[in-house]
Amino acid sequence: MKRTRRRKTHNNDSIFPMTVDELKKLITGKFENNHDFEFSIYEHHGKKIAVFFISYQVKTDKVEDFLLKPLLSKQGEWTSKSILNEVPLDTGSTTETLETILEKLLIGEVFVYVENDVEIVSYVLLKKEHRQLSKPENETVVLGPQVAFTESLITNLNIIRWSIRSTDLVLEKLMVGKRSPREVRIVYMKSIANETDVNTMRQRIKDLEIDQLEDSTTLMQYIEDSSTTIFPQFYSTELPDRVAYTVSQGRIAVLVENSPTAILAPSTLFSFFESTEDLYMRWNVGSFLRILRFIAMFISVVLTPLYVAAVTYHYELIPLRELITLGQSRAVVPFPPIIEAIILEFLIELLREAGARLPTKVGQTIGIVGGVIIGQAVVQAGLTSSILIIVVALSALSSFTAPSYLMGTTIRVIRYPMILLAGMLGIIGIMFGLCFLLIHLLKMTSLGRPYLSPIYPFRWVDLNKVLFRLPANYQYKRFFSFRPKDLLRYNKSEAVKKQDIDE
Amino acid sequence: MIKRIIIILFLVFSLSGCVQSKTIERLGIINTRGVDLRDDNEIEATMVIYKFDLETKNISEIITGTGHTVKDARENANLKTGIQLASGQINLELYGVEVAEQGLMRQIDTLVRDARVSDTMLLAVGNPTASEIINTSEKNVGTNVGQYLHDIIQQNIKTDVLSRVTLQDFMHMYYDAGHDPFLPTITITEQKPTITALALFKNDKLVGQIPIEKAYQIAIFNKKIKSVALEFPIPTKPFEKYMKKDDYNDIDSDTFYALFTALKGTSKTKMTDVKNLHYQTDITLKLSLHELTKEINVKGPEVIKLLEKQVEKEITHQYEELLTKLKKLNSDPFGYGSIYRTNKADGKLKKSEWHDKFPDIEVDFNVNVKIIRHGTIP
Numbered sequence: 099m100k101r102t103r104r105r106k107t108h109n110n111d112s113i114f115p116m117t118v119d120e121l122k123k124l125i126t127g128k129f130e131n132n133h134d135f136e137f138s139i140y141e142h143h144g145k146k147i148a149v150f151f152i153s154y155q156v157k158t159d160k161v162e163d164f165l166l167k168p169l170l171s172k173q174g175e176w177t178s179k180s181i182l183n184e185v186p187l188d189t190g191s192t193t194e195t196l197e198t199i200l201e202k203l204l205i206g207e208v209f210v211y212v213e214n215d216v217e218i219v220s221y222v223l224l225k226k227e228h229r230q231l232s233k234p235e236n237e238t239v240v241l242g243p244q245v246a247f248t249e250s251l252i253t254n255l256n257i258i259r260w261s262i263r264s265t266d267l268v269l270e271k272l273m274v275g276k277r278s279p280r281e282v283r284i285v286y287m288k289s290i291a292n293e294t295d296v297n298t299m300r301q302r303i304k305d306l307e308i309d310q311l312e313d314s315t316t317l318m319q320y321i322e323d324s325s326t327t328i329f330p331q332f333y334s335t336e337l338p339d340r341v342a343y344t345v346s347q348g349r350i351a352v353l354v355e356n357s358p359t360a361i362l363a364p365s366t367l368f369s370f371f372e373s374t375e376d377l378y379m380r381w382n383v384g385s386f387l388r389i390l391r392f393i394a395m396f397i398s399v400v401l402t403p404l405y406v407a408a409v410t411y412h413y414e415l416i417p418l419r420e421l422i423t424l425g426q427s428r429a430v431v432p433f434p435p436i437i438e439a440i441i442l443e444f445l446i447e448l449l450r451e452a453g454a455r456l457p458t459k460v461g462q463t464i465g466i467v468g469g470v471i472i473g474q475a476v477v478q479a480g481l482t483s484s485i486l487i488i489v490v491a492l493s494a495l496s497s498f499t500a501p502s503y504l505m506g507t508t509i510r511v512i513r514y515p516m517i518l519l520a521g522m523l524g525i526i527g528i529m530f531g532l533c534f535l536l537i538h539l540l541k542m543t544s545l546g547r548p549y550l551s552p553i554y555p556f557r558w559v560d561l562n563k564v565l566f567r568l569p570a571n572y573q574y575k576r577f578f579s580f581r582p583k584d585l586l587r588y589n590k591s592e593a594v595k596k597q598d599i600d601e
Numbered sequence: 602m603i604k605r606i607i608i609i610l611f612l613v614f615s616l617s618g619c620v621q622s623k624t625i626e627r628l629g630i631i632n633t634r635g636v637d638l639r640d641d642n643e644i645e646a647t648m649v650i651y652k653f654d655l656e657t658k659n660i661s662e663i664i665t666g667t668g669h670t671v672k673d674a675r676e677n678a679n680l681k682t683g684i685q686l687a688s689g690q691i692n693l694e695l696y697g698v699e700v701a702e703q704g705l706m707r708q709i710d711t712l713v714r715d716a717r718v719s720d721t722m723l724l725a726v727g728n729p730t731a732s733e734i735i736n737t738s739e740k741n742v743g744t745n746v747g748q749y750l751h752d753i754i755q756q757n758i759k760t761d762v763l764s765r766v767t768l769q770d771f772m773h774m775y776y777d778a779g780h781d782p783f784l785p786t787i788t789i790t791e792q793k794p795t796i797t798a799l800a801l802f803k804n805d806k807l808v809g810q811i812p813i814e815k816a817y818q819i820a821i822f823n824k825k826i827k828s829v830a831l832e833f834p835i836p837t838k839p840f841e842k843y844m845k846k847d848d849y850n851d852i853d854s855d856t857f858y859a860l861f862t863a864l865k866g867t868s869k870t871k872m873t874d875v876k877n878l879h880y881q882t883d884i885t886l887k888l889s890l891h892e893l894t895k896e897i898n899v900k901g902p903e904v905i906k907l908l909e910k911q912v913e914k915e916i917t918h919q920y921e922e923l924l925t926k927l928k929k930l931n932s933d934p935f936g937y938g939s940i941y942r943t944n945k946a947d948g949k950l951k952k953s954e955w956h957d958k959f960p961d962i963e964v965d966f967n968v969n970v971k972i973i974r975h976g977t978i979p
Contacts (some may be wrong), residue, residue, distance in 0.1 A: 425630075
């Protein structure tokens with residue numbers, strides 16, 4: 099595969115020297131019908147000087163104050179060397195090829211050319227509009243930092259740098275996309291992150307041959323290990339503190355320009371049920387919440403299918419007293435249980451989708467309409483039994499406890515084939531489905547690392563990072579399954595010591 | 602590859618027959634079944650079923666059917682209803698005395714075979730017939746007879762009056778050589794179903810009954826008993842000194858009654874002489890005194906000691922009486938045979954062999970009673 103690497107500037111590619119008029123013709127020819135391209139020519143001591151840039155990509159007041167003023171007020175002739183030396187701007191560089199000029203022009207550089215010089219000088223005076231930092235919307239947390247990434251890569255890098263103030267932190271830059279390239283940053287800790295992982299990630303991104311990159315979530319789909327699976331293989335987060343924590347534990351984050359989410363890799367299935375809040379809570383409460391989420395996931399996948407299977411085939415499973423209530427409420431319903439369940443699951447999914455698409459103000463009413471009115475009416479109309487409403491509501495609620503929106507959606511989708519299997523084969527069908535999922539998960543990898551680690555391959559020492567949490571003096575190791583360069587976070591014996599006041 | 606998988610999946614779903622669905626609203630779920638023998642030697646099954654209907658509020662209903670086998674009787678009953686009778690939730694099976702006397706294995710066989718039937722379902726004997734118990738109960742108890750009957754037995758198992766009598770326990774005792782099964786007997790007293798006795802079996806045939814008050818003596822061999830109430834007759838004479846003064850003169854009877862609850866009751870049996878079939882059984886009871894029919898001042902350790910001694914004497918007497926009766930019936934619900942088998946040189950024992958030997962065993966009952974609570978005394 100070909101690499102989309104920028105060609106080195108060789109002298110034989112150079113388009114200079116040329117006259118200013120020639121240059122104008124050449125550049126404007128590339129920007130046909132582009133009214134925002136500004137190309138001005140100044141006469142200074144008998145020499146023509148060209149200054150050009152795209153107006154809205156550049157801070158025009160800075161151009162005037164710091165570039166044009168010194169440029170036009172100097173006594174004596176300019177050369178590219180003297181411009182670099184004397185103009186009070188520190189981002190100057192020289193270029194020779196047309197390709198680079200165009201590239202730099204697009205990202206907001208200002209070019210100054212003295213007629214018949216051998217090179218052209220450019221300054222980075224870019225202007226980039228971005229929104230203010232705001233609270234996280236998708237991954238809300240009660241405790242901990244309340245900041246989410248924005249679309250501006252610079253801002254995001256700024257936040258990460260402030261979170262990990264270490265010279266070990268690497269923010270490697272890559273460009274992806276042939277037609278309209280975008281900046282992609284690989285973030286990792288030099289002294290901790292596993293080199294193989296970093297190389298794999300770098301190679302996967304470099305090898306991409308695509309015309310353009312829409313978002314970090316699409317990048318995720320381009321570089322993931324298996325494109326056929328329903329499970330997300332990388333964690334997509336909007337929380338800088340999550341990125342900072344993950345990176346400092348030796349994993350890799352990827353940021354994409356204009357995308358408010360970061361990709362975390364490698365990820366395990368269990369990491370999709372970890373919230374940063376688990377860390378901010380005390381260890382026992384954190385463990386409880388984490389275990390709660392695992393149970394919730396299981397409930398969400400299994401509960402509705404179990405209802406369908408029990409009511410259709412396995413009446414002997416239902417406790418007797420429940421059987422009576424269940425039988426009475428089922429007696430109203432004209433459909434077989436599988437149709438009944440699918441109707442209601444579909445209804446819930448419609449409500450969720452409508453609530454997500456509509457503006458927030460209208461979205462809230464949808465919740466009320468769905469929850470109260472439709473739920474009541476459906477039972478009264480005899481479309482479903484009242485017990486199924488509880489079952490479906492419980493499993494929908496459970497699926498929303500997943501901190502990752504991607505994983506939550508996956509789990510809700512898995513439910514449908516499970517319901518069908520339960521409706522056709524009963525509990526055997528559910529077991530078949532669960533076994534299928536388990537085998538599938540066992541085979542999956544994330545950035546080449548097993549998706550189910552540390553359960554498979556089993557690592558006793560890693561369980562306390564994944565399934566539950568322990569007090570700080572037991573959490574002195576990093577995640578061994580991902581083979582970080584430096585396994586120890588701090589000294590164990592020091593962690594156990596208590597330091598009271600010395601007398 | 603993918604094509605092949607699609608074809609296989611298509612064939613799997615199109616060619617395989619559907620599993621027969623049992624949607625609950627179309628089922629008549631049998632909760633309790635009574636099995637009786639009719640004069641023409643056919644089985645009559647009386648079933649309490651649940652059916653779910655919008656119109657009727659009464660969910661339980663009684664249906665009967667006849668046939669040569671229990672399943673056949675169910676199919677026969679099926680002809681009388683618009684719903685399919687299903688036995689997966691059967692909770693209690695009652696056998697008429699006549700059926701039980703002929704041997705229960707023939708009837709239990711179908712329950713054991715059927716994987717849908719729970720092993721924890723209860724078994725009981727209905728005196729005189731199962732159908733009479735079910736029908737009379739329905740008239741006097743009202744709806745949900747099945748659950749009512751089931752709860753009567755369940756409740757008494759919980760309070761340690763009985764030991765567990767599930768299908769699994771019956772099968773275990775039946776197949777364990779040197780151990781005979783037992784079941785509670787339900788009779789109608791004052792128009793209500795009541796547990797009155799413990800039916801004793803020899804192999805699977807009903808041979809006799811003991812009153813339910815004595816069932817604890819067997820229960821203590823199977824489990825640690827914790828909450829059963831026990832009442833003993835106690836001779837008055839040794840307690841004369843401790844009686845209240847004003848009560849002293851009118852001794853109208855030579856026995857009085859004391860009611861205790863067992864806080865902890867355990868048993869331990871050893872074989873002292875394998876050849877001559879001698880056993881020693883230690884019964885340890887920790888009791889809490891609840892009620893006395895005579896006013897006796899139980900303050901002071903010597904009264905309590907005396908009371909303990911009298912109770913020990915009474916229990917030993919009861920056990921000896923029970924054993925004589927069991928020997929006569931040739932039924933061994935204690936499981937002395939199993940202990941014999943484990944002590945035997947070759948460790949093998951046939952059922953018939955034990956039934957030959959059981960009348961000859963001798964047991965020393967060593968009862969140890971401790972009254973650890975007696976409440977406050979004014």
